[in-house]
Amino acid sequence: MTKLRKVDRRTVYTISVIKDSFLELIAQETYDKLTVAKVCRKAEITRSTFYLHFDNLTAVLDAVLADALLFDQSPKQALEPLTSIEAFKQNESLLPVCQRIGATSKYQKLLMDPALSDYIIGAIMKHERANVVPGIQAQTGLNAQDADLLFHYMIHGSFAINKQHHFVKDDAWYHELQLLNKFINSGYLAFKQDV
Structure with missing residues (x-):
């Protein structure tokens, strides 16, 4: 402290x-x-x-x-369904804060340290939970506990994918972003239809 x-x-x-x-x-x-x-x-x-x-x-x-x-003060975007592949490249609203932090070379090695992964994920979750979980609830109609479970899954998975790419946004990373955003968006829509 x-x-x-x-x-x-x-x-x-x-x-x-x-x-x-x-x-x-x-x-x-x-x-x-x-x-x-x-x-x-x-x-x-x-x-x-x-x-x-x-x-x-x-x-x-x-x-x-x-x-x-705090450096990551990009405007918070609502978690809206994404409808086109081009929109995935332009709209990273489903992208967690770990990639936005990782885009700054100052923090990339810190994020890549295997001894710190769980600690950093915990800090990211604590920082993002209040903004993201209500967005998931709005998109899915799920209760807070279930939305928090999806949030937990998304942060851990996104951190792993970003770490695999060393937090570098290249063509392969954008391809995976599009795939995962489509997967998440489809899941949101499926939950919404069940409500």
Whole structure:
């Protein structure tokens, strides 16, 4: 957890340096190999300075993920049925936040770290649940518990597909996006018809 301190330019700068150093190190080695000492050396700060701002490495990870999720401020689109293949390329409304974060090279290595997948998926789900589950309910007529189950399935599956492509949007990725969006959209319509 980030410690509460008076926020001045020096504090903002130090926190930024710690997070940037953390991301640079993640690009070189996995999270389970990182230490506070390595982050401090990279950031050129003392351990006491580190602990003035963060309790541990998990707190830095949480702050970096919060930045990534806040960075993803693309307009929230309603989960509307998609009707044409071209619409799939232009409308990524069924695409979870993990791809939008992954589109920024700063976070790609973090997302690819096998030691962090479950932790990152959990952070994404926590961030997106309040926006996405009601959209699934509106599209399907399902109750909140069942919509949450679909949300859980979609986030885990989408993260796996995006990770398989190293979070790079290429032709193969767009093909899979179209296929999966069509699958999801058809499922939404089927649920809607059952209501």
